Amino acid sequence: MLRLAVARSARGAGQGFTGAARGQWTSQWLQQPIRRTLADARAPDKTILPGSQSATTAGVPQPPVMATATTNPTAAEIPPTQVPQTPPTPEEVGAVAKAATNTAANVAANAIASNIPPTGADKAGSEQSAPPPPPPKPRRRIRKFLTTLIVLSALGYGGGVYYSLISDNFHDFFTEYVPYGEDAVAYFEDREFRKRFPSKEYSAKTWPQTRGENKVTIPRSSGLTPRVAEEGDSKSKAPVATPKKAADVKLSAPATQEPKDVAKAAAPVKPIDHINVEQATEPAVQNLVKMVNNVITAINASPESARFQPVVENLKGDLSNAISAIGSLKEQHIHDAETQIQNAHSEFDEAAKELVRRLESQMREQEAHWREEYEKERQTLSEGYRQRLSAELEAAEKVFESKRKNALLQQEISLQKQYMDTVKAKVEEERSGRLSKLDELSSSVSELERLTSEWNSVVDATLQTQHLQIAVEAVKAKVLQSEYPTPFLNELVALKEVSGDDEVVNAAIASINPLAYQRGISSAAHLIDRFRRVASEVRKASLLPEDAGVASHAASAVLSRFMFQKRSDRGFPEGDDVEATLARTEVLLEEGDLDAAAREMNGLKGWANVLSRDWVSECRRVLEVKQAVDVIATEARLKSLLVD
């Protein structure tokens, strides 16, 4: 609208401007269809060469070769610089096409492709046939994409694992969000851990070292190992040793035995008797005899036993000699030993006796010493016990004495009490006998006092009632005889003070509205005057319906002026309407019946009641005050009657 108005106002100002503006608008309008919008349909017969389109979009200027290529197939002349020396093989072309990812390379490929002599008649056909067959291309692209994707993801995964080994924060992220990331990281962490702590130490760690001592490693081969006992070996060894010794013994005396053997061999007929020695108790002798007997049996067995017979006899004799010598030697030795033993016995006996004597002397000394000590100890103990006994005896005596003293004191106290009681009883007897007349006197005096006080109270009560009546009169004068509202607070206070604790007066004063005695109450004339004003207002609102708005108020105010007023001089008006109520109230007021008038006005409803509320409350206040004053006056009269 504004724009229209502005345009309209501007029309008068200058036509040229509008013309120019219109021209501009129209020119714009004309220019608009040139730009293609989305709503416009695309021209159907527009052919776009793929190469040319990509070149233009990339912003690369279209090569001049393109123009020649499009017009090439029919033209015979080709510039010598552009003629290829050798026609490119299809693989080369394909390779070039593969490598051409950017547009520039593509253009070059196109140029090369276009430079190939055309195979078909159509130039579009030549264009399409020039690049390598398209089917492998997408597959390879997919493969390349896949390989790059895999490589990148593997690199990223590896990098993530490595970085998570370094950074704890990233470790949390990686293990939580990357699938199998936790396993991978855990594997690497485990490996690192293994590298740092070899498995031996790792296994040793399973038993925690509680104290600081070094661990003792017990080698495997230590300790006891079970083994089967080799009995046969030890048995076989011993017999082996003994024959050897026998052989040595035999070899040690070869010279003597050689002739023996010869001799024994010489006497085969007569076997040599075995020697028999009576002193065969010695084991050495027995061995020797056994040896000789063996030799003799050997000689007897040999054929030349006869030859050796004398030698053997000699031998026997020597042997017996030697044996007898051994026996004598043995006896001598035994004898020596016995003598030595006897000597030793005697020595030992002496030494023992000496020892016993010494020990006895020592024991005697010890005994004497201990006896002395025992005596001392006994004396000290008996001393201690005696002292303790004496102390306890003293304590017991003291306790006994104190007890006795206490008993004595108690007895004394009881005696004194008895004495006091007897004295008191005596004194009481005396007093009751001689001073009983004084009591009578005092009782009569107190009776007299009571009488006088009663009379005093009577006088006080009369005074009080008098004061009360005076105060009531003052209040009455102030309240009822005044022409205008006057506060009568002071009079009421005086009245309350005079009345004292009279409940009736207090209740009557409490029933008076505070507003009444603070501001005073209005007189009857004042009330009637105010009623006139209120009546005119109420009359204005007498026609109002329930819930009246502005219109009904205005109507009521206007129409109530045309209503006939009910006159009270024609008798007491009947009815429930506002007019009748007002007329009745007026009559009652003129008669002086304030109570009934207030009741009448209180019976009004709606707006009339609202408007007359203040007047009614004022009437009520006046009535309250009047009633209270009446009550107090009656009370005062009653009191004055009660005094006598």
Place this chain on the structure above:
Amino acid sequence: MADQSSSTNPAAAPVRSARPMSEALLNEKWDHCLSTLLIRSTIGAGFGVIFSVLLFKRRAFPVWAGLGFGAGRAWEECDSSFKRASAPSRDGLRVLRS
């Protein structure tokens, strides 16, 4: 008497100004209504004038429309105040809900 009435009136005057006497309730409402009517219709007419100058080429009808709006608002307010006041007011009373 004149002296005494003049001495008592100042004490009573503030109370009367705070709360109108009940018989003057309606008159007070009427005064308020009239003043509201005047103010609101003036404001409406002023808006009408402004609109007519700005938008409607100084035609007369916006002024009347604005006046009507203002007067209507005043009427409505007055009406509601009358209706509210017929019920006994509850100012300063405590409402006990059981």
